[in-house]
Every structure is written in C-alpha cells, then in structure tokens.
Amino acid sequence: MNKRMILMSMKASIITGPEKSEIVEIAIPSISAEEVLIRIKVCGVCASELHSWLEGGYGRRPILGHEPVGIIEKVGSQVQGFEVGDRVTGLIQNAFAHYAKVNYRLIVKVPEVLDDLEALGEPLSCLMSGADRTPVSPGDDVAVIGAGFMGLGFLQLMALKGAGRIIAVDMREESLEHAKRFGADEVYTPQNVKPEYKVTEWRHMDQGIKGMDVSVDATGSQGGLQLAGEMTGVHGVLSVVGFHQGNGGLRNVNMELWNWKAITVINAHERRDAVHIKQMEAGLKLIANKKLNMKDLITHVYNLDEIDKAYDAIKSKPAGFIKSVIKMD
Numbered sequence: 001m002n003k004r005m006i007l008m009s010m011k012a013s014i015i016t017g018p019e020k021s022e023i024v025e026i027a028i029p030s031i032s033a034e035e036v037l038i039r040i041k042v043c044g045v046c047a048s049e050l051h052s053w054l055e056g057g058y059g060r061r062p063i064l065g066h067e068p069v070g071i072i073e074k075v076g077s078q079v080q081g082f083e084v085g086d087r088v089t090g091l092i093q094n095a096f097a098h099y100a101k102v103n104y105r106l107i108v109k110v111p112e113v114l115d116d117l118e119a120l121g122e123p124l125s126c127l128m129s130g131a132d133r134t135p136v137s138p139g140d141d142v143a144v145i146g147a148g149f150m151g152l153g154f155l156q157l158m159a160l161k162g163a164g165r166i167i168a169v170d171m172r173e174e175s176l177e178h179a180k181r182f183g184a185d186e187v188y189t190p191q192n193v194k195p196e197y198k199v200t201e202w203r204h205m206d207q208g209i210k211g212m213d214v215s216v217d218a219t220g221s222q223g224g225l226q227l228a229g230e231m232t233g234v235h236g237v238l239s240v241v242g243f244h245q246g247n248g249g250l251r252n253v254n255m256e257l258w259n260w261k262a263i264t265v266i267n268a269h270e271r272r273d274a275v276h277i278k279q280m281e282a283g284l285k286l287i288a289n290k291k292l293n294m295k296d297l298i299t300h301v302y303n304l305d306e307i308d309k310a311y312d313a314i315k316s317k318p319a320g321f322i323k324s325v326i327k328m329d
C-alpha cells in the first residue's frame, strides 16, 4: 500500500456475524458541499443497536455507532457556522470508525468545559426530548421503571422538571443503588412496589389509592410497560421512553385498565432532526452548568477492536455497568 492510499483509508468496525465484529480498512468518506468530515474521538454503545449485533447486522455488514463526539477535519463549501478543529456531536451514523461524515445541520458544538465522554449527543437529545414530551407538574409523584442508562438520565430530568417524589423500579439491586445516587427518593424491585402505588381495580379509587401522576417505562420490555400501566394513577400520564424491540415489536397491554383510568399515553420518542438538535444544545447546557450528570453514567470504556466486548457488556451487565463507550486509538 503506498502512502497516498494509507492517507485515504481508515479503520472501521463492521458486524460480520451474530455477536461478531471485525476491523476493516476502508476509504475515508468523501464529503459533499453541505457535509463535514469528523475525526471520531469517542462513540457511545447504544442498547438500541444490540439486536443488530445479536443478529449479525441482518447480513448487511454494517458499521454501527451513532453516538460520537469528534473533531471537524474538513468542511464542505456550503457549510455554515462550523470550521476545522471544532469539537462536535450530533446525529451522526457509522461512527464506529476513525472518520464519519454528516450534514452540518445535524451537529452541534460541544462546550469546552465538557469531557468527550459526557458529551454524547444522540442519547442526550433522546433523554431531553423524551423529558420535554412528558408533562410533569411541580410536586408530582413520578415512577421511573428501569434504572439503566436511559432511566438514570430520565430520572435526573424528572427531578429538574419539579417531580416531588421519584420512585425508581428495577429488577437489579445494583441498579437501584445507582438510582438512589442519581436522585431517586424511593427504590423498589418490581415485586416489592408498594400496593398503594398501583391502581389496578375500581375499588382502589374508593380506597383513596392514587398511584403515580407520571409513570415512565424506560425498559422497552413487556414487564416494564405493564408495571408502568399499573402504577399510573387515574388521569395520570404513562410515558414510553424505552425502545420496544423483540417479539416483532408486539406488546400486550391491559387496554381496559388504561381506558377506565383515563390515562394519557405518551410515546416519548422523537424523529424530527431539528428538535433533536435543539434538545441536544439544551442538554449540553445542563451538563456544562452541572445540572445534569452524564459523566458518571459512563462506566466502561473500550477500544475500537473491543466492540464485541462492549455489546456483550450491555447483555451481561458486569458489576457497576451502566453504559459503555468506544474510544478511538
């Protein structure tokens, strides 16, 4: 390989089979007039891509990774507001690689005071837009079901929105400890949730059982959704933050219960890029001003050739695990 070839190629990690990744040498992406080329520094490993890794990328040999922070290396002729050397994050795909390209409208600058690891843009905007779409009034009782990365981020934002009491629920004792650390007032395993926190029958209303003003499903699982439905009080809000995958996306819900309780069900996901970008900037401001702690949610750091280990950690959850990040060498 001559020197010119080396300069034009980069390392990327592609999925080659079920639970199997490989480092390949491929061309550095070329950019169009509105795009920037980003040298990736770190990239979060997202549970939303776990299924793709488990299934072997569905035969497509994809480059995963959509939660990077990096430095602009090149700007297209029509790019506005960004220059070479800017540290950015954003809605950027194929980022388990040394370089990725993206339209400049999909990135934001990272404030200088932030560490790379706490500035992952995409999960931040998911949390922020989800919290924005979830109505909380000052003093509300809020349950967050699932105290993984998303749940722990979300419960901090519920506190910022004025929740009077935050109840975290998770199957793992260790996650409940994390939840306490990040601001939960009470923590329970699903089996131990107090009966007065659930409204599942008419008579509960007569007995003055209120349930939660807001219940958040941050699990993406059948059990989490069901429990959130049970904990939501009459005319309360059920907010679906977790990404529901598996079983063809199908879930069973007790529609009769949801119906008579007159609950408001919110799908707290966001698909509009412009909203994501706005929420990302707002989230970075919260982190910079120490109102939101994302840094302590990053517990495991791996190299690019250790992506299988990083996904396996999402599956097996080693001691202390909340979220893993890939650091480029």
Ligand SMILES: [Zn+2]
Pocket (backbone or CB within 6 Å): 046, 047, 048, 066, 067, 122, 123
């Ligand atoms: Zn993600």
